[in-house]
Amino acid sequence: MNRNHRRYTGAAAAVCGAVLAVGAGLAQPAVAQSPGVVFYTGAHQTGEATPVDLTSTGCHNLAAPSASALNYAAVDVDVFFNADCRTGAPGTDSDLSFALGSLHTADFPYQAVSYRVRPMG
Structure with a gap:
């Protein structure tokens, strides 16, 4: 693997990780408050x-x-x-x-x- 290929692979992995982290945060349901x-x-x-x-x-x-x-x-x-x-x-x-x-x-x-x-x- 050449140097540029490793750099692009690392950048792609970082972007995918960030997208997954944001998606996981958005997928969480809101906490329901009981009426009161x-x-x-x-x-x-x-x-x-x-x-x-x-x-x-x-x-x-x-x-x-x-x-x-x-x-x-x-x-x-x-x-x-x-x-x-x-x-x-x-x-x-x-x-x-x-x-x-x-x-x-x-x-x-x-x-x-x-x-x-x-x-x-």
């Missing part, structure tokens, strides 16, 4: 995460106040700034609450302390 709603203690979905039970449509008080949430489920969630799903700004009575729509993220204007999953249908 998650509250976070920090803004922009940071901090401690608290997952939501989507099958329970009653009022739930959060263990820790939440500054943001991620909803990647086919349900809407009513978010409250007072305990026991009471509307109003913190410590007040009014009609203020927050509707976290399906497939949305949110940073809340106040710390969220309770929520209710809206029944589907």
Whole structure:
């Protein structure tokens, strides 16, 4: 084998290896996320995460106040700034609450302390 032939053979092997590596990376299926709603203690979905039970449509008080949430489920969630799903700004009575729509993220204007999953249908 002459010198040029070895050089071309090496280059061809390198190209084939790169193509196989890229093809193998593209052939991997995406990781499927289970539908869910998650509250976070920090803004922009940071901090401690608290997952939501989507099958329970009653009022739930959060263990820790939440500054943001991620909803990647086919349900809407009513978010409250007072305990026991009471509307109003913190410590007040009014009609203020927050509707976290399906497939949305949110940073809340106040710390969220309770929520209710809206029944589907």
